[in-house]
Amino acid sequence: MALIRVEHVDKSFPGRHGSISIMQDISFDVKDSDFLAIVGPSGCGKSTLLRLIQGLDHPTAGRIFFRDQPVEQVCAQMAMVFQSFALYPWLTVAQNVAFGLEALGWPKERIAAQVEKYVSVTGLDGFQEAYPRELSGGMRQRVGLARALAVEPAVLLMDEPFSALDALTAESLREEILQLWGDPALPPEAVLLVTHNIEEAIQLADRVVVMSRRPAHLLEEVVVDLPRPRDRKSDAFYALTDRVFSLITEGGTAPPPSGESRGAA
Amino acid sequence: MTERANLHSLEFPSIYRTIALYATIPILVGSVSVVAFGTTITGVLNHLPTATYDVSLSFLRMSAAYAASLGFSLAYGYYAATRRTGEKVMIPILDILQSVPILGFFPVAIYFFVDLTPAVSWLGPNLASVFLIFTSMSWNMVFGVYESLKTLPAELREAADSFGLRGLQRFRRVLFPATVNRLVYNSVLSWTGGWFFLVEAEIFTTNTQPLRGIGSYLSFSASAGNYDAFLAGVIVLAIVIALLDVVLWRPLGRLAERFRYDTAPSGEGELIVHSREASGPFRRAASYVTRGVRTSVSWLSTSFAQLASLTGRPTRKPSEFQRSALYNLALGTILVLVWLMLIAITVAVFRVFTGPISASVRHQIQLLPLAMAASTGRIVLAYAICLAIALPLAIYVARRPRASRVGLPIIEIIASFPATALFPVIIFGAIPYLTAQGAAILMLMTGMLWYLFFNLLAGVRSLAPDLEEAARSFGLKSRQFFRRVLFPGLFPALVTGSITAFGGGWNTLIVAEYLNVGGSHTLSVLGIGQQIDIGYAEPGGTALMVAALFTLVATVVAINELIWKPMYRRAAERFRYD
Numbered sequence: 001m002a003l004i005r006v007e008h009v010d011k012s013f014p015g016r017h018g019s020i021s022i023m024q025d026i027s028f029d030v031k032d033s034d035f036l037a038i039v040g041p042s043g044c045g046k047s048t049l050l051r052l053i054q055g056l057d058h059p060t061a062g063r064i065f066f067r068d069q070p071v072e073q074v075c076a077q078m079a080m081v082f083q084s085f086a087l088y089p090w091l092t093v094a095q096n097v098a099f100g101l102e103a104l105g106w107p108k109e110r111i112a113a114q115v116e117k118y119v120s121v122t123g124l125d126g127f128q129e130a131y132p133r134e135l136s137g138g139m140r141q142r143v144g145l146a147r148a149l150a151v152e153p154a155v156l157l158m159d160e161p162f163s164a165l166d167a168l169t170a171e172s173l174r175e176e177i178l179q180l181w182g183d184p185a186l187p188p189e190a191v192l193l194v195t196h197n198i199e200e201a202i203q204l205a206d207r208v209v210v211m212s213r214r215p216a217h218l219l220e221e222v223v224v225d226l227p228r229p230r231d232r233k234s235d236a237f238y239a240l241t242d243r244v245f246s247l248i249t250e251g252g253t254a255p256p257p258s259g260e261s262r263g264a265a
Numbered sequence: 266m267t268e269r270a271n272l273h274s275l276e277f278p279s280i281y282r283t284i285a286l287y288a289t290i291p292i293l294v295g296s297v298s299v300v301a302f303g304t305t306i307t308g309v310l311n312h313l314p315t316a317t318y319d320v321s322l323s324f325l326r327m328s329a330a331y332a333a334s335l336g337f338s339l340a341y342g343y344y345a346a347t348r349r350t351g352e353k354v355m356i357p358i359l360d361i362l363q364s365v366p367i368l369g370f371f372p373v374a375i376y377f378f379v380d381l382t383p384a385v386s387w388l389g390p391n392l393a394s395v396f397l398i399f400t401s402m403s404w405n406m407v408f409g410v411y412e413s414l415k416t417l418p419a420e421l422r423e424a425a426d427s428f429g430l431r432g433l434q435r436f437r438r439v440l441f442p443a444t445v446n447r448l449v450y451n452s453v454l455s456w457t458g459g460w461f462f463l464v465e466a467e468i469f470t471t472n473t474q475p476l477r478g479i480g481s482y483l484s485f486s487a488s489a490g491n492y493d494a495f496l497a498g499v500i501v502l503a504i505v506i507a508l509l510d511v512v513l514w515r516p517l518g519r520l521a522e523r524f525r526y527d528t529a530p531s532g533e534g535e536l537i538v539h540s541r542e543a544s545g546p547f548r549r550a551a552s553y554v555t556r557g558v559r560t561s562v563s564w565l566s567t568s569f570a571q572l573a574s575l576t577g578r579p580t581r582k583p584s585e586f587q588r589s590a591l592y593n594l595a596l597g598t599i600l601v602l603v604w605l606m607l608i609a610i611t612v613a614v615f616r617v618f619t620g621p622i623s624a625s626v627r628h629q630i631q632l633l634p635l636a637m638a639a640s641t642g643r644i645v646l647a648y649a650i651c652l653a654i655a656l657p658l659a660i661y662v663a664r665r666p667r668a669s670r671v672g673l674p675i676i677e678i679i680a681s682f683p684a685t686a687l688f689p690v691i692i693f694g695a696i697p698y699l700t701a702q703g704a705a706i707l708m709l710m711t712g713m714l715w716y717l718f719f720n721l722l723a724g725v726r727s728l729a730p731d732l733e734e735a736a737r738s739f740g741l742k743s744r745q746f747f748r749r750v751l752f753p754g755l756f757p758a759l760v761t762g763s764i765t766a767f768g769g770g771w772n773t774l775i776v777a778e779y780l781n782v783g784g785s786h787t788l789s790v791l792g793i794g795q796q797i798d799i800g801y802a803e804p805g806g807t808a809l810m811v812a813a814l815f816t817l818v819a820t821v822v823a824i825n826e827l828i829w830k831p832m833y834r835r836a837a838e839r840f841r842y843d
Binding site: 051074076079080083084086088089090091099102103131147151 | 418420423424428430434442523524
């Protein structure tokens with residue numbers, strides 16, 4: 001059963017000389033227990049797609065469904081983690097994590113307990129009263145993550161969450177994401193990760209949706225069924241990154257590794 | 266390296282240094298006073314109670330105006346930032362209003378409020394002065410709120426949308442905190458400008474019915490030759506300003522540090538030039554106040570710059586037509602006509618009260634173009650002198666770290682003291698040495714100097730250091746350096762400094778050109794300010810007052826539209842780094 005269905009979505013923006021088409025005829029599903037990555041060249045509209053899915057923006061054509069209901073307003077069962085963390089400088093870590101819960105109208109005691117739980121889960125213990133400016137980049141993104149998880153979303157949307165971090169911090173955060181994902185007691189039910197880092201996509205996701213240059217269309221959905229934890233030096237891993245890379249750079253002329261990909265409809 | 270400026274580690278400034286710095290003005294004035302006018306300590310002490318009472322009245326007016334201003338700015342700024350009509354209509358209206366010399370309207374405002382409250386005689390002028398200060402405070406605060414909302418980083422807005430924050434929660438958690446930063450330092454600069462104008466307004470009222478306050482107190486003391494009393498007034502005023510600073514602005518400034526955007530994704534929103542000074546504890550604690558004082562004179566530059574880039578669409582170079590003289594002339598004419606309409610309405614209303622215009626007044630009205638030219642000439646001369654002082658001083662202070670560390674705090678504190686408070690002594694004490702014209706020009710200069718200085722200072726500071734390094738590595742000699750690098754780099758700051766300086770000058774006209782304390786005729790030079798004052802003071806002269814005001818406003822707006830704004834646009838185009 002598909003949690004999210006994206007059906008023939010187009011998106012264009014008004015420009016100076018007529019409208020600019022960002023994406024065309026994008027269709028894919030996100031199922032329960034899916035970890036889906038969306039990759040593509042810069043500016044191909046991956047981040048826009050994420051916003052369309054949550055309902056922050058609306059497609060020019062096509063429809064998006066969440067649990068079979070059309071997404072018309074901002075969907076409260078999805079939560080986003082932002083590229084530049086989007087933390088409020090005047091709120092403490094605890095207040096930032098509580099942000100979404102306050103909007104949902106939870107009572108104070110419940111909020112406090114929930115904040116405690118997710119501060120712990122993301123390794124932020126002891127920093128509850130700190131302000132974002134006192135934290136490193138990695139810690140800030142952990143706050144962003146805690147904030148998103150605290151509302152217990154069905155789908156976690158991640159918009160290039162590690163691209164503003166240095167390589168080492170990004171790596172350790174990826175491991176943490178995998179740990180959280182592997183814990184069945186924790187939300188979410190599905191993760192949608194947008195990234196321009198192909199290795200990251202192959203390392204984390206079960207399926208990789210590859211988008212072309214603007215006006216973006218779906219090139220292919222590449223299935224990654226390697227067992228976790230994944231060895232980045234294995235031949236299978238290389239083959240997959242090669243495949244995605246060639247799809248992006250050549251529009252998909254290199255042959256698929258046998259039996260491991262499924263072309264778009 | 267990220268400045269770990271959390272509140273916990275901030276030390277408090279050395280109390281002795283603070284006192285020493287704030288004592289600068291009273292000491293300066295006091296020494297001159299003792300030497301030139303023979304004041305004594307006991308004499309001064311005797312007058313402290315009266316002085317304190319009068320300063321308190323002025324302080325009450327300032328507070329009332331500020332409270333109104335705060336509420337108005339939050340409402341207007343929020344509205345303008347969130348509605349389409351905001352950018353199209355509300356901001357351009359403010360843009361025009363802010364260029365009108367507010368002080369020129371004071372006489373009219375007095376009339377209006379006095380008419381409004383015939384029963385209570387003291388209420389009218391008080392309301393007029395509070396209204397006046399309210400308008401002078403509001404413009405920059407509204408722009409501050411507007412800008413901070415418009416430049417809220419997109420991600421923060423998206424996060425609020427994404428987590429479904431709406432209504433009052435959104436205001437409390439996101440929108441209001443985003444404005445705190447700008448509100449605090451705009452408040453500092455509003456108060457600085459406010460003191461200047463309030464004292465000036467109170468001095469003005471001594472022409473007829475004095476408004477009890479520090480301005481009139483200082484006027485009467487100086488005109489009576491009572492320099493003990495005068496010095497007492499200056500001291501109390503300086504103490505009040507210093508107290509406000511220490512008790513209110515600095516703590517607020519430290520608090521507002523929390524609301525700064527630390528990382529800079531696109532849209533940081535603050536046009537403050539980051540100081541290159543050493544960040545010792547004193548400097549950090551004082552940073553808000555000094556920044557406020559420093560930028561108190563350049564708020565117009567921020568509003569101009571932001572207006573150009575914040576209309577919600579990508580910036581467009583003005584089209585050929587828009588840049589042509591024809592367009593600007595047409596625009597200027599339309600504005601003048603609008604004012605004509607407004608003034609005509611006002612005059613019509615006054616006609617009902619004041620009857621036909623007498624022949625002598627009619628004759629005076631014919632003098633107005635000449636008076637306007639005289640005032641303009643005076644302002645241009647004052648401007649030239651200020652430029653000759655401010656430019657070298659700014660370059661010197663900015664490029665010598667030792668000079669700036671020592672001299673800048675002193676300059677900033679001097680600039681935070683309203684120069685208008687010293688006008689009475691300039692008028693009554695200095696005219697024998699300076700002549701009336703000289704005194705008028707000197708007073709105009711005090712209203713213009715700081716605008717020029719602080720803008721130029723910011724301009725020199727903002728010169729990208731790598732441009733300087735490149736000049737040095739290519740072995741540019743001093744003269745070439747100034748010609749090719751420094752002066753072109755300063756041009757935008759020079760333009761905004763000049764715009765604000767002229768604005769300050771226009772506003773000072775009504776006390777710089779005519780002062781008649783308690784009926785003993787003391788200063789009168791031909792000029793538009795003088796005409797406004799005469800029209801106000803003489804019976805039957807309201808038509809003259811209104812006509813003079815109209816002439817002033819029309820000229821100022823025309824100069825702004827035809828000279829300053831095109832120059833600013835050219836500066837923005839040619840000298841931008843991006």
